[in-house]
Amino acid sequence: MAQPSIHEGQSLPVIQQQRVIIRNKYGEKLVGVLHETGSAELVILCHGYRCSKENKTFKNLAAALEEEGISVFRFDFAGNGESEGSFQYGNYRREAEDLHAVVLHFSEAKRLISAILGHSKGGNVVLLYASTYSDVHTVINASGRFNLERGNESHLGTDFLQRIRIDGIIDVKDDTVTSFIRTQFSLVYSTNWIFSPVVAMQPLRQINGPSLSGSILFSDFFKILKLGIINFLRANAAS
Incomplete structure (x- = not known):
């Protein structure tokens, strides 16, 4: 299986940002931004509670992945940001379905989804997605809640x-x-939902950062987050 094109010292790709609209299974428009580096591989970013694709951490992370030659897609779940639909407080399964619509869209476009990355509530959504579907094999949970x-x-x-x-x-x-x-x-x-044992059986890499107020947003130690994710993707690409 092809892996992300991550090579130290490579020349920087030419980045194009494209607005992409994808309909979920309920007909609602999901609005996202594709950071196109020309690679077939794609990492999908999933935002957290009452957040959006325009989150500063996500935009910085997309830029960091671009520098590694990795294409990135960040989008708004239904009811958030620019996407259609009504905001709901829980809604984990609906958001996992939104993510599935995004994965299917890019898979049909012959893109390889090399990883899904979720932050905060989005971290729980990507875990739920992995326990429900088997089409993405690298899952990154950044500060997902452990006790819902x-x-x-x-x-x-x-x-x-x-x-x-x-x-x-x-x-x-x-x-x-x-x-x-x-x-x-x-x-x-x-x-009240349980992840499939398939998720629990996967290798786990834990990144610990400073215990700071507001640290869930990684504003004080973004470099730790960035390097941790890039190194994780490199390790998966080499395995």
Whole structure:
């Protein structure tokens, strides 16, 4: 199987950024940006909770991968950024389906998806994707949540389950006074799903960075993240 074209000392590729629109299985338009280096291999970036493809860390990471001759596609999940659809708090399986639509689009265009990389919530989405589908063999989880039962109360309130059971929906307002609606069905998928043993059997490389406030965004140690990912891809390409 072809691997990413990662060679130290190679000349820098000419980068072209292309806006790409892909429809998911529900007919919603997913908007993304393709960083085209001319390589057949492609790494897909998946953003986190209430984020988008325009996240500074993602844009910097795309630039770093470009320098290695790797083409990159970053996109907005449905209900986020420029993509169509309604924002939902959990929605992991729907986002995995969005990712599948993206993978199918580029696979049909004869591109090799060499890796999927998810940050924060996106890290959980790529793991769920790998446990559901078998078409991408390199998965990178950057700061995905390890316990999905934690954190819901801070976003939804301590009585969120009771309110959803009574009303069927929940209206939540954040610091920017933006409201969104949750259903009990999507809550089940945010707190209660199990990855396939296939994922657990894969080699694991863990990168530890400084314990800093806001470090999930990697703003204070982006270089560690960048080198860790590039070295991981190089190791996979050599294996």
